[in-house]
Amino acid sequence: MFDCIMEKYIDEMEQLVLPGAGFDLIALQFTKGKKIKVFELDQVKTLDVKVETLEKTGIKHDWITYIPVDYSNESWVDKLLGAGFDKTKKTLFLWQSVSLFLEAELVKETLREMADLCADGSIIAQDFYSQAFISGEASKTVKRAARMIEKREPWKFGIDMRNEPNAAVESFLNECGLRMTGISQFGEKLGIEPFYCIVEAEKL
Template identity: 35%
Template structure:
């Protein structure tokens, strides 16, 4: 009863203050349209950062680097962010209620619209297991976007951190980090495009040691790459030291082919920002087996897997979270 009352007051407050929230969105969209994508920065990279920003400010997952980085990105109006988040934060302070999208860890079945929020804990757990517990010597964030995990590691960590991303997105991130005084000196930045460059060669040239185990984090990236780039990346990781691990998320072909309104809208939106959904694991049940076959063909072993979406005779999974390892 108490939770129901808190939820009622929380959402009631947000409804009453909806004009403020809408004004914030109007400011944000107006600035985004006026600015365009002149810098060539990934538009989809901002979604995960926004989720972590709200989690931080709602007190469910502290992430000061994300909190500061969010406000420093070009195209993100500070006034717009404050107007959007203000009503929610006020309602939270009045009730203590946290909306489902920003609970940590995420609770219950994961619907497509909550995938970004739900995967945060999965990848955090992978970092905790492999990096914080000392199972690897190196930490590599592939397609890092505006991820902040490398900036949250203890100062005395012995693990060496790398971030790999396209030159333009990486340049914007580094400028924003400097703008809000986030110390990035412990992170080695490697500029590379997965579909055009030999990212592993560039990584090694920047100090990565292929003979030492590493955790590779590949969050929110696979669905935007073609199959050739996916397979080449998996094969490259398979050549690294025994004990290395890859944590990643993926969509299935169901996401690319479904005629459901949500997926049609998602495909149209990503295409509009020139980040078309390209890759999906075969959705023929069981999806875990299809993913394992892909990984095995590239020299990796599937060790952890969570299917997203119910698999039945009439329903097919639309994605998943997974960890693969180098066991040779």
């Protein structure tokens, strides 16, 4: 789904930002040879390993700006602006599989900061898990997985998707200064409540 979002928007965007990019190579795949500024942000150690590995394998990545951030002591927004991000340019923000590890208020704060950085035509693509998934109620398999990672990186944030999941997600985005423009839900075809969704949003 995130690949589809990249294909949908990448040619009309002037900038691409991946906060918490991790080891994902989606930016390399979809921006090579295109006239677009690309910014990836993550912890220092993560980016060091990523860049070192790319260099060892001979994979070109020189058009991507890697921005190390100590999230506990630094502002990712300040670091992004300092690296050359332009608030006047149309931007695609891709925030994938990060929010479930954060407290609710930090998720809201981060999305509000993204909204503030958005020029007209910018899009924020984001995924959300349900509270049932985070708590392990969704399935026994999920519950076992949650227990395995709890000590290292516990899941914290989910949206209550039991009743009217679209409205619940849209309401949360509105609180962050965003308007939902698209949503894909996962779980409906299994006859259960949605446990995950991917959304597209723009600044209110």
